[in-house]
Amino acid sequence: MAAATTPAAPEQPPKAPPAGAVPFDFSQPPVIEGFTPMQRMKDETFKEKFIRKTKDNPFVPLGCLGTAGALMYGLRAFHQGKTRQSQMLMRGRIFAQGFTVVAIIVGVFTTALKPKQ
Template identity: 40%
Template sequence: MSSDEPWLPAEDDSQVLKLARKSRDAPFVPIGLAGCFAVVGYGLYKLKHRGTQKMSVHLIHTRVAAQGFVVGAITIGVLYSMYTDYMKHSSRSGPNK
């Protein structure tokens, strides 16, 4: 099996193109990550003005809010995916008699 042509991978994409493709396939994951970074950034910004609250409690609240945003975005994405896969397809086929 000798050939003169060199082997080339099926897709020679850069990391940016792979990320863009995966973002199109599952758009709620980057939305969740962006929300996570936004919540963490806001938590760090508010760190100076936390009042009498302990730092550990403030950081725990920030972590829980960031995780909640990510889990919520992924859950919405899964529900939307299930809706498009099952509900739209069953409504197109019509009622089964």
């Protein structure tokens, strides 16, 4: 019994892009089927972003300033030999850091619960 075989077509390697051609255009976002990227409203400077974020959650910058202030005054008191005052200011710094962390967490939850525009 002879089985009929059909000759297999030889596999061709994938075509390489022509010499000098760039396979991707890095100046444009990639095209993904079924995905439409949101357009950015506008590029904002550091100052504009800082002001916007401070208006959204004003307690974070206050906590950061309190932490830095307690640290600076505590180090100054330590340098001057006022150990009791230095110890109290370092405890105040820990309190200010905790306040800042709580403010960040509350801000994240508030932003997550805010409806999308």
